[in-house]
Amino acid sequence: MSSLNATEQSLCVNGVWRAASDGSTRKIRSPHDGSLVKTVAEATVEDSLAAISAARVSFDSGVFASWSWAQRCQLVARVADLLERDADEIAHEESADTGKRLIEAQYDVADVISVFRYYARLGLEVSDRQVDVGDDRIQSRITHEPVGVCALIGPWNYPLLQASWKVAPALVAGCSFILKPSELTPSTAIHLIKIIHEAGAPYGVANLILGAGAVAGAPLTQDPRVDFVSFTGGLVTGKRIMAATSETVKKIALELGGKNPHIIFADADLDAAIDNAVTAVFLHSGQVCSAGTRLLVERSIHDRVVSEIVRRAKAIHMGGPADPAAETGPLISKAHLEKVGRYVDSALAEGAKLLTGGKRSTDTAHASGWYFEPTVLDGCTTKMTCVQEESFGPVLTVEIFDTEAEAVSLGNDTIYGLAGAVWSADREKADRVARALRHGTIWVNDFGPYRPQAEWGGFKASGIGRELGPSGLHEYLEIKHIWTNTSPAPSGWFRQQGENT
Ligand code: NDP
Numbered sequence: 440m441s442s443l444n445a446t447e448q449s450l451c452v453n454g455v456w457r458a459a460s461d462g463s464t465r466k467i468r469s470p471h472d473g474s475l476v477k478t479v480a481e482a483t484v485e486d487s488l489a490a491i492s493a494a495r496v497s498f499d500s501g502v503f504a505s506w507s508w509a510q511r512c513q514l515v516a517r518v519a520d521l522l523e524r525d526a527d528e529i530a531h532e533e534s535a536d537t538g539k540r541l542i543e544a545q546y547d548v549a550d551v552i553s554v555f556r557y558y559a560r561l562g563l564e565v566s567d568r569q570v571d572v573g574d575d576r577i578q579s580r581i582t583h584e585p586v587g588v589c590a591l592i593g594p595w596n597y598p599l600l601q602a603s604w605k606v607a608p609a610l611v612a613g614c615s616f617i618l619k620p621s622e623l624t625p626s627t628a629i630h631l632i633k634i635i636h637e638a639g640a641p642y643g644v645a646n647l648i649l650g651a652g653a654v655a656g657a658p659l660t661q662d663p664r665v666d667f668v669s670f671t672g673g674l675v676t677g678k679r680i681m682a683a684t685s686e687t688v689k690k691i692a693l694e695l696g697g698k699n700p701h702i703i704f705a706d707a708d709l710d711a712a713i714d715n716a717v718t719a720v721f722l723h724s725g726q727v728c729s730a731g732t733r734l735l736v737e738r739s740i741h742d743r744v745v746s747e748i749v750r751r752a753k754a755i756h757m758g759g760p761a762d763p764a765a766e767t768g769p770l771i772s773k774a775h776l777e778k779v780g781r782y783v784d785s786a787l788a789e790g791a792k793l794l795t796g797g798k799r800s801t802d803t804a805h806a807s808g809w810y811f812e813p814t815v816l817d818g819c820t821t822k823m824t825c826v827q828e829e830s831f832g833p834v835l836t837v838e839i840f841d842t843e844a845e846a847v848s849l850g851n852d853t854i855y856g857l858a859g860a861v862w863s864a865d866r867e868k869a870d871r872v873a874r875a876l877r878h879g880t881i882w883v884n885d886f887g888p889y890r891p892q893a894e895w896g897g898f899k900a901s902g903i904g905r906e907l908g909p910s911g912l913h914e915y916l917e918i919k920h921i922w923t924n925t926s927p928a929p930s931g932w933f934r935q936q937g938e939n940t
Contacts (some may be wrong), residue, residue, distance in 0.1 A: 441758060443494050447464050447479065447480050447481040448480065449477055449480045449625065449629050449649055450480045450486055450490070450647060450648060450649060451480055451629075451632045451636075451645070451646055452489050452490045452646055452647075452788040453493035453496075453497070453643030453646070453870075454612075454636060454643065454872075455642075457461045458478075458480050458643075459480040459481050459482055459483055459486055459650075460483045460485045460486050460489075460701050461483050461766050463480070463481040463482075463483065463650075464479065464480060464481055465478070465479055465480075465481040465649070465650065466478050467479060467536060467623070467625065467626070468936075469535060469759075469760075469793045469808075470537065470538030470769040470770065470771050470772060470784070470839075471538045471553060471747045471759030471760060471768065471807075471808045472759060472807040472811050473807045473808065474561060475776070476535045476536060476626070477626065479626075479629070479649050479904060480649055480650075481622075481649065481650045481651070481655075482648045482654070482655035483648055483650075483654065483655070483753070484654060484655070484658055485490060485880045486648060486650075486655065487617070487619075487648050487654075487655050487656075487658040487659055487660055488649075488662070488753050488761045488898060489888050490617045490646040490648050490698045490860060491588065491617060491644050491658065491659065491662050491664050491665060492643075492664070492722040492912040493615075493643045493644050494589075494616060494643060494644075494664075494665075494821065495542070495588050495615070495619050495664040495750040496625050496643060496645025497615040497616040497641065497642070497644050497812075498585070498587055498588050498614065499768065499815030500642075500643075500753045501640050501871040502878035503570075503613050503614075503615065503640070503641050503644050504584070504585050504613040504614075504772060504875070506613065508562050508563060508836065509546065509563060509898070510564055510791070511562060511610060511612075511613055512558075512559045512560070512562040512563050512611060512659040513557055513559070514610060514638050515559040515562070515607055515610050516555070516556065516559035516641065516897055517638040517779050518555050518607075518610070518631075518634055519552050519555035519556045519559060519634055519902040521637055522551060522552050522631075522634060522656070523552055523554065524546065524548070525630065525634065526548045526552070526755070527545075528630070529544075529548050529599065529627055529630050530543070530545040530547070530548045530631075531546040531760075532626040532630060533547060533548070533599055533624075533626070533627050534626050534760040535626065535760060535905070536598065536623065536625070536626050536627070537595065537596070537598065537624055537768075537771065537918070538597075538690055538759065538760065538768045538769040538770075538771065538808070539723055539760070539768050540758075540765050540766075540767070540768055541760050541761075542724060543722075544760075545589070546755040547597060547600045548599065550600055550603075550891075551599050551600055552605040553891055554600075554604060554607050554891045554907070555603060555607045555780065557607075557610045557850075557892060558607040558610075558911075559607075559611070560606050561611070561614075561744065561909060561912055562611035562912070563574050564585055565912070565916075567580050567581060567583075568580070568581040569580050569581075570760045570920075571660060572708075572922075574902050574924050576831075576924060576926040577918065577923070577924055577925070578851070578921075578922075578925060579615070579754060579910065579921075579922050580823070580920070580921045580923070581918060581919070581920055581921075581936040582918070582919045582920075583612075583811050583916040583919075584613075584661050584912075584916065584917050584918075584919055585612045585613035585614045585616060585890075585915065585916065585917070585919060585931065586612065586614060586666050586667045586690060586745050586914075586915050586917050586934065587615075587616070587667060587793040588615050588616070588617075588664060588665050588666050588667070588706055589605070589614045589615070589665070589666065589667045589668070589669060589915065589918075590616070590617050590620065590659035590660060590665050590666070590667070590668045591605040591606060591609065591616050591617065591618045592619045592620065592652070592656055592659065592660075592667050592668065592670045592672065593605070593618075593619070593620050593628075593671050593672070593673070593679070593686075594605040594621055594668075594671050594672045594673075595620075595621035595623045595771050596650070596723065596727060596728070596771070597623060597626040597727075598624040598625075598626075598627050598628065598805075598874075599621050599627035599628070599630075599631060600617075600911065602618060602620060602631060603631075604630055604671075604760070604895070604906040604907055604911060605618075605669045605671075606618060606635070607879075608713075608911050608914065608915045609669075609915050610635070610644070610645075611828050611912060611915075612828050612912060612915035612936040614644075614915050615620065615643060615646075615669075616644070616645060616646065616649070617643045617646045617648055618631075618632065618646070618647050618648070618653060618664075619647075619648045619649070619650075619652075619656050619659060620649065620673055622650055622651050622652070622655075622869065623771055623772060624771075624870045625649045628647060628649070630647075632645050632647045634895050634925045637705045650886070651758075652676065654890030655907050657683065659672045659685070660680050660683040660684050661684075661686065661687075662687075665687075665689060666680055666689060666690060666691040667689060667691070667692075667914070667915070668680060668684050668689055668691045668692075668696070669691070669694075669904075669906075669914065670691070670692070670888060671693075671694040671728075671906075672694075672695070672730040672853075673696055673773045673829070673831075674695045674696055674705075675899055675929070677902070678715040679770040680693070681693065685852075688906055690760055690914075691903060691904070692905075692914045693903045693904065694728070694895075694897065694902060694905070695728075695855075695857075695858075695859065695897060695900060695902045696728055696829040696897060696901065696904060697728050697729055697730075697829070697832070697853075697855045697857025697858055697878075697901050698732060698733055698826065698827060698828070698829060698855045698857075699719075699730060699731050699732060699733060699855075699857055699858045699859050699860075699878070700731075700735050700736045700752075700849065700850035700853075700859040700860075700876070700878075701716055701720075701727055701731035701732075701734050701735065701859070701860045701862075702736075702840075702850055702859065702860065702861045702862065702872065703716065703734070703735070703736045703740065703744060703760045703778060703862045703888065703897040704738065704843075704844050704846070704861075704862060704863040704869075705737040705739045705740045706863055706864045706865055706866070707863050707864060708777075708864065708884070709740065709743065709744065709819045709861035710861040711862075711884070711913065712744070712884075712902040713744055713748060713751070715731075715860070715885065715917075716731060716744070716748055716749055716835075716886070717751045717752065717755075717876055717920060718833045718861060719731025719748040719860070719887060720732055720813075721752065721755055721763050721767055721813045721833050721835075722767065722877030722887075723764075723767065724757075724767050724768060724770055724811065724813075724832060725770070725779075725830070725831060725832045725834060726770065726771065726775075726831055726832070727831040729857055729858040729880065729887070730831075731835075731859075731860060731886055732830070732832065732834065733835075733836055733838065733853075734748070734835055734836065734838070734844055735838050735839075735840055735849050735850060736837060736838075736839060736840070737839075737840060737841070737846075738839050738840070738841050738921050741839050743835075744805075745815070745817060745883065748835065749795050749815050752795050752796065752813040752814070752815055752835075753813075755767060755768070755813050756798060757802070757810050757812075758804070758908065759808065759900075761799075762802045767813075767833070768805060768810075768824070769805070769808040769810045769811075770832060772809060772810040773809055775799065775809065775831070776799060776809040776811055776832075776834070777911060778830070778832075778911060779811050779830050779831070779832030779834060780798065780799065780811070780832075782824065782828070782830035782832070782834060783796075783797045783814060783825065783830070783834060785823070785824045786819065786823050786824070786826075786834075786836065787816075787827035788814050789816065789822070789823045789824065789825075789927075790820075790823075791816040791818055791819050791825065791836065792817045792818045793814070793815075793816060793825060794815040794816070794817050795812070795813065795814065796811070796812035796813050797812065797814050797816075798811070798812055798813070799811055800812050804829075811832050811833055812833070812940075813833045813835075813930070814832075814834045814835065815835045815837065816834065816835065816836045816837065818824055818837070819835045819836040819838050820838065821838065821849060821853070822916075823836070826838070826891055827853060827854070829855075832911055842874060843871070846872060847872055849878060850876050850878075851875075851876060851877050853876075854899055855897065855899060855900050856878045856879060856895075856897050856898025856899035856900070856901045857878055857880070857883075857897040857898075857901035858879060858880040858881070858882070859878045859880075859881050859883075859884075860874075860877050860881065860882040860885065860886045861873055861881065861883050861886055862883075863883075863884070869883045869884065870883070877898045877899060878897070878898055878901075879894075879895065879896045879897045879898055879902075879905075880895065886934075888908070891907050891908070891909060892907070892908055892909075893908050894906070894907055894908035894909075894910045894911065895907045895908075895911075896910075896936035899925075907915065923931065
């Protein structure tokens with residue numbers, strides 16, 4: 440046993456837990472009060488290359504890919520069982536790293552388990568497809584094979600949940616992978632990789648690299664030995680990764696951000712709509728890719744809706760993981776808090792009206808943490824930076840519309856296309872609007888729910904590809920066409936030797 444603290448041996452390469460090659464470490468601090476959560480290894484470029492080698496050797500050995508679908512599904516079901524066994528411990532780890540309330544982390548872990556269970560079932564349904572080519576001598580078959588070595592790169596807001604959307608289908612498909620969580624939230628990824636080994640995955644299938652994106656993450660996107668990169672994170676990083684992967688023509692899937700319209704018509708159930716609008720933007724302090732950050736409200740109900748949202752926002756109780764009364768928590772970091780503040784400042788400079796919040800919390804209980812007050816900005820227009828770009832904080836912008844067409848036009852007036860919601864008692868109108876909105880998920884008279892069975896992903900700059908559902912598994916599969924001629928014959932195209940013209 441090395442003299443290093445066990446948490447510093449937190450890189451997993453070929454089934455071996457080890458420290459960074461140069462001994463570097465990173466201190467993970469609580470967003471709630473800055474206290475030390477743990478110290479983990481900070482991977483070097485060499486560590487990332489070693490993890491790629493391990494995954495490549497593992498995949499090329501063909502061992503895991505040659506397991507039957509049923510065997511791999513059993514492994515994934517066993518991972519779900521072990522996650523269930525450790526659910527409480529994992530929720531505490533997630534809550535400590537992210538600063539989110541324990542109950543939110545518990546919901547996240549329950550969702551993670553259901554994702555593994557879903558893919559453990561779905562993998563059993565994958566089968567070859569026979570193609571009728573209109574010739575009895577030909578057997579034509581479409582098969583599914585693992586895409587290969589995958590780099591799975593995730594964000595800090597839902598660390599384990601976002602990892603599960605990638606890891607579960609990768610395992611079912613028979614891929615080998617390198618998981619790189621956010622440098623800020625490594626704990627649950629460590630736990631997950633331990634569980635995957637305990638469940639019986641061959642060494643080299645599941646590798647873990649922790650550390651900064653520019654150092655530990657970048658090689659995963661550049662190395663020719665990686666076949667597929669699945670990335671969830673911000674637009675700027677997504678573009679960088681797309682450029683890096685283009686050099687070696689990798690398959691990629693990108694889950695990027697959103698500026699998600701929350702449209703409320705005057706005929707909606709306003710109590711439900713207002714309550715959901717508050718949850719949609721202030722849950723997890725707005726650090727949610729699908730947060731309803733753009734309120735589009737019909738003119739006749741603007742004052743009632745907005746005044747009630749402001750009243751509710753002012754009453755939100757912010758607190759740390761251990762505060763049982765907390766309804767929402769801190770932002771992830773000082774840098775992020777400052778970024779959210781800059782977005783609010785820019786909106787005010789561009790003419791928005793601040794109705795509440797807009798600054799770091801001055802509550803003494805929040806003095807050592809990164810708490811930003813729930814914020815409502817009225818009088819916004821689509822031209823404003825805060826309406827177009829993700830602040831990724833508890834900031835609601837309010838815009839007014841007069842007609843259905845204008846609601847749709849405003850809702851689509853963003854480079855993003857991740858999610859949105861429509862509230863109306865008129866089902867036909869709501870359905871028309873839902874179809875016209877260019878976003879990957881639309882909720883009608885609801886906000887936020889998703890299920891592992893249904894695809895998740897974005898139109899436009901919100902990403903490429905889909906996670907969850909059958910499409911989420913197919914991202915990890917290559918399709919192969921096998922054409923077998925049962926009655927071989929010359930092609931007859933070119934003249935045979937000695938044949939006259
Ligand atoms: P980032 O884009 O900053 O980072 C995401 C991950 O990419 C991190 O692990 C990061 O490492 C890594 N990374 C950074 N640079 C590189 C690089 N050059 N090469 C390889 N990896 C790199 O996103 P955040 O972590 O800030 O997460 C917030 C963003 O994620 C928001 O924009 C949000 O909308 C989006 N998101 C989208 C979801 C969706 O389903 N569409 C779901 C959840 C979040 P490091 O930790 O060092 O920064």
